[in-house]
Amino acid sequence: MRVLMIAPPGAGKGTQGALIAAHFGIAHIATGELLRDHVARRSSLGLAVQEYLDRGELVPDQVVLDMVREAMVAAKAAGGGYVLDGIPRNMQQARAAYLIASELGMTADVALHLDADDAEVTRRLLARAALEHRSDDTAEVIAQRLALYYEVTAPIIAWYRERGILVSVDAMRSAQEVGREILVALEAMRPFLEHVPVDERLPLDLTSLGEAFGATGPAASTSE
Ligand code: ADP
Numbered sequence: 001m002r003v004l005m006i007a008p009p010g011a012g013k014g015t016q017g018a019l020i021a022a023h024f025g026i027a028h029i030a031t032g033e034l035l036r037d038h039v040a041r042r043s044s045l046g047l048a049v050q051e052y053l054d055r056g057e058l059v060p061d062q063v064v065l066d067m068v069r070e071a072m073v074a075a076k077a078a079g080g081g082y083v084l085d086g087i088p089r090n091m092q093q094a095r096a097a098y099l100i101a102s103e104l105g106m107t108a109d110v111a112l113h114l115d116a117d118d119a120e121v122t123r124r125l126l127a128r129a130a131l132e133h134r135s136d137d138t139a140e141v142i143a144q145r146l147a148l149y150y151e152v153t154a155p156i157i158a159w160y161r162e163r164g165i166l167v168s169v170d171a172m173r174s175a176q177e178v179g180r181e182i183l184v185a186l187e188a189m190r191p192f193l194e195h196v197p198v199d200e201r202l203p204l205d206l207t208s209l210g211e212a213f214g215a216t217g218p219a220a221s222t223s224e
Contacts (some may be wrong), residue, residue, distance in 0.1 A: 001020070003111060004087070019182070020186065028082075036134075057144070063092055068100065
């Protein structure tokens with residue numbers, strides 16, 4: 001299973017990425033985590049990117065792409081599956097990630113879009129700020145990250161829709177409900193992924209299926 005995730009900050013990429021990785025036994029490649037780890041270790045890369053993270057800006061593409069290439073090579077050696085969390089974040093990264101993946105013979109089967117509105121993700125991120133003290137979970141930096149998401153990240157969703165690999169999920173519910181819907185959708189696709197080439201697939205929109213998965217309206221999920 002090879003999945004990439006597109007979602008605004010606070011929609012649950014981290015939580016759902018970990019769930020998908022554990023369920024399918026695949027690598028969870030989370031660019032924000034990798035970058036924060038460098039910052040915490042005060043590596044030269046960490047020192048170079050810290051200001052971008054603190055301000056909620058994107059670090060230079062090449063830095064992230066080099067990290068991701070290395071992680072993808074490791075994922076290939078470990079069996080070939082992955083869930084990408086935090087990349088791509090703009091069209092250049094989407095193209096570059098596709099080229100890296102095709103070079104390695106492991107392009108994504110599914111682009112998973114977690115759909116959640118600004119009020120809900122802002123509420124979750126502020127709740128997380130009280131617990132985790134991430135330097136970018138302040139009201140001002142959250143607003144900046146959201147603006148950047150709509151400006152440069154959200155437009156790439158259309159590209160995956162055209163490629164026929166988009167799966168959209170309503171992420172306004174609890175982490176558990178969203179997770180269940182994602183795993184059901186990915187499990188249902190599994191036999192198909194093994195037999196239908198990527199360029200012959202059609203997009204799948206599950207955002208209106210909330211009811212079927214026990215939706216009760218926006219529910220608490222404080223983890224990203
Ligand atoms: P969130 O999606 O909640 O903002 P992440 O942990 O994915 O959290 O990212 C945190 C920060 O790390 C981003 O604001 C950005 O500075 C940096 N970052 C992560 N992924 C990328 C990427 N693909 N390209 C550029 N910067 C990135």
